[in-house]
Amino acid sequence: MVTRSRDIAVLIVVILLIWQGLYQFTGTGLLTAPLDTFARVLRLLGTPNFWPHLHESASAFLRALAIAVGAGLTVGMALGAHRLSGEVAEPILVALYSIPKVTLYPVVLLFFGIGMPAKVVFGAIHGVVPIAIFAMNAVRNLNPIYLKTAQILKLGPWATARKVLLPATLPEIFTGLRVGFSLTLVGTLLGEMFGSQRGLGHLLMAAIGLYRMDTIMAITLLLVIFAITINSILLVVDYRLHRRV
Amino acid sequence: MAKGEAHVTLQGVTRVYPGVAGQQPVHALGPLDLELVKGEFFSVVGPSGCGKSTLLDVLAGLASVTDGAIRFEGVPIHGRVPDGIGVVFQEDASFPWLTVEDNIAFGLRQNSVEAGEVRRRVDHALSLMGLKDFIRAYPAQLSGGMRQRVCIARTLVLEPRLILLDEPFGSLDQQTRLLMGDELLRLWRETESTVLLITHALDEAAMLADRIGVMSARPGRFLEIVETGWPQDRDSRIVARPEFGRITGRLWSHLRVESLKALGQDRPPL
Numbered sequence: 001m002v003t004r005s006r007d008i009a010v011l012i013v014v015i016l017l018i019w020q021g022l023y024q025f026t027g028t029g030l031l032t033a034p035l036d037t038f039a040r041v042l043r044l045l046g047t048p049n050f051w052p053h054l055h056e057s058a059s060a061f062l063r064a065l066a067i068a069v070g071a072g073l074t075v076g077m078a079l080g081a082h083r084l085s086g087e088v089a090e091p092i093l094v095a096l097y098s099i100p101k102v103t104l105y106p107v108v109l110l111f112f113g114i115g116m117p118a119k120v121v122f123g124a125i126h127g128v129v130p131i132a133i134f135a136m137n138a139v140r141n142l143n144p145i146y147l148k149t150a151q152i153l154k155l156g157p158w159a160t161a162r163k164v165l166l167p168a169t170l171p172e173i174f175t176g177l178r179v180g181f182s183l184t185l186v187g188t189l190l191g192e193m194f195g196s197q198r199g200l201g202h203l204l205m206a207a208i209g210l211y212r213m214d215t216i217m218a219i220t221l222l223l224v225i226f227a228i229t230i231n232s233i234l235l236v237v238d239y240r241l242h243r244r245v
Numbered sequence: 246m247a248k249g250e251a252h253v254t255l256q257g258v259t260r261v262y263p264g265v266a267g268q269q270p271v272h273a274l275g276p277l278d279l280e281l282v283k284g285e286f287f288s289v290v291g292p293s294g295c296g297k298s299t300l301l302d303v304l305a306g307l308a309s310v311t312d313g314a315i316r317f318e319g320v321p322i323h324g325r326v327p328d329g330i331g332v333v334f335q336e337d338a339s340f341p342w343l344t345v346e347d348n349i350a351f352g353l354r355q356n357s358v359e360a361g362e363v364r365r366r367v368d369h370a371l372s373l374m375g376l377k378d379f380i381r382a383y384p385a386q387l388s389g390g391m392r393q394r395v396c397i398a399r400t401l402v403l404e405p406r407l408i409l410l411d412e413p414f415g416s417l418d419q420q421t422r423l424l425m426g427d428e429l430l431r432l433w434r435e436t437e438s439t440v441l442l443i444t445h446a447l448d449e450a451a452m453l454a455d456r457i458g459v460m461s462a463r464p465g466r467f468l469e470i471v472e473t474g475w476p477q478d479r480d481s482r483i484v485a486r487p488e489f490g491r492i493t494g495r496l497w498s499h500l501r502v503e504s505l506k507a508l509g510q511d512r513p514p515l
Contacts, residue, residue: 154326
C-alpha cells in the first residue's frame with residue numbers, strides 16, 4: 001500500500017515536471033505553467049458564475065450515464081440471452097462503436113435542438129454501445145454449469161437471475177460500465193461544446209474563442225482530475241471483481 | 246424407505262435428440278432398464294459419447310426422456326428436478342463470487358433453512374471435506390481438487406438421498422483421485438445415500454462401486470452389470486488386490502470393443 005502510494009506520488013511529480021518543462025520549452029501563450037493553472041482553478045471555483053456551468057455539466061452527464069447504463073444493460077443482456085438476435089446485432093453494434101459519433105451530432109441537434117436534451121442524448125449515444133457489447137458478451141459467455149447448478153438447487157427464474165446470472169456476469173458488465181463512463185463523459189462534453197449555451201464544454205469553447213489559455217487549461221485540469229478519480233475507483237472495483245473469477 | 250429396497254427404477258429409458266437444421270435425430274440413450282437399491286454405490290462406465298452424461302441429466306430431471314419412465318422413491322421424474330437429489334458435475338461448478346462457506350451454504354439459504362441449522366450443517370461439511378481452514382477463501386484461491394470438494398460439500402449439506410456424480414474427479418491427477426475416492430467412500434458410508442457415479446476411469450469404478458454398469462457405444466445400453474463384491478468399509482488399498490485386476494480386466498474386455506465401435510474402428514481393415 002505504501003509502495004503504491006509512493007508510486008502514484010512519483011508519477012504525479014513526473015507529470016508535473018514534464019508539464020513545467022513543456023511550458024518552459026514552448027514559452028508563454030501555448031500552455032500555462034502548472035502552478036498558474038492550479039491558481040486559475042481555485043479562482044474559477046471561487047467565481048459564483050462558474051458553479052451553474054459545473055452543475056449543468058454534472059446534471060447532463062449523470063442523465064446521459066443513467067440512460068446509457070439502463071439502455072446498454074437491457075439491450076446487451078437481451079441480445080446475450082437470445083443467441084440469434086445477438087449474432088445479428090453484434091456487427092451492427094461494433095460498426096456503431098467504430099464510427100465517429102460526432103457525425104451523428106447534426107441529426108441529434110435536428111431532433112432535440114440546442115440545450116440539455118441534445119447533450120444528454122449525445123453523451124448516452126457514446127456510452128450505450130460499449131455497455132451493451134460488454135453485457136451481451138457477459139451473458140453469452142456465461143458458463144452453463146452455473147445455470148445447471150441453479151436448476152439442481154431448485155432456484156426459480158427470478159432467484160437464478162439475481163443470485164447466479166447477475167454475479168456471474170458482473171465482472172465483465174462492470175468493465176463495460178467503466179468504458180461506458182469515460183465515453184459518456186466525452187460525449188456529454190462534446191455535446192456541450194458544439195450545441196449548448198451552458199456547461200463546462202460551452203465554457204471551454206468560449207475560452208477558445210477568446211484565446212484564454214489559462215481558462216482552457218484550468219477546465220481541462222478539472223475534467224482530468226474528475227475522470228482520473230472516478231476511473232481509479234472503478235478500476236479498483238473492476239480489479240477486485242475479476243480477481244475472484 | 247428401508248435399505249435394500251428399490252430406490253430408483255429405469256424402465257425402457259430412451260433419449261433421442263431431435264435433428265437440427267436438417268440433420269438426422271441422434272439416438273443417444275437406451276432403451277435402458279436399471280434398478281438402484283437404496284444405499285448402494287453404482288458406477289457407470291462406457292466409451293466416449295455413449296450417453297453417460299445424458300443418463301445423468303434424465304436421472305436428475307435436467308432433461309426429459311423420449312420414451313420410458315424413471316421413478317425415484319416411487320415418484321416419476323420427467324424433466325423436473327425432484328426433491329432429495331444432489332448432483333456433482335465434472336466441471337467446476339463452485340460460484341467464484343462466493344467464499345467457500347457461502348458456496349456450501351448457498352442451497353440451504355435458498356431453501357430458507359433456519360440460520361442455526363445452516364451453521365451446523367456447513368460446519369459439519371467443512372470438517373468432513375477438510376475445508377475448515379479455507380472458510381473465507383474464494384474458489385480462485387483453491388486447487389481444482391479443493392474446488393471439487395466445495396461442490397461435493399454444497400451437495401452434501403442438502404442431505405440428498407440420491408447423489409449423482411458426473412466424473413467429479415476427471416480433472417484431477419491419479420493420486421488425488423484415489424484419495425478423493427477414499428473420501429467419497431467415507432461420505433457414502435456416513436450419509437447412507439444411494440450414489441450413482443458416471444466415470445470413464447475403470448479403476449475408479451472398480452474401486453468405488455458395489456455394482457458397475459458397462460454401457461455400449463451410442464445409443465448407450467447396459468451390456469453387463471458387474472458386481473464387485475467389495476465390503477462396505479473398503480478404501481483405495483483394494484487396488485492392490487488380485488480381484489481388482491480381474492474386475493478392471495472384465496470391464497476393459499467389454500469397453501475395448503465398444504470404444505473401437507465409438508471410434509469407428511470396429512471393422513477389419515480393407
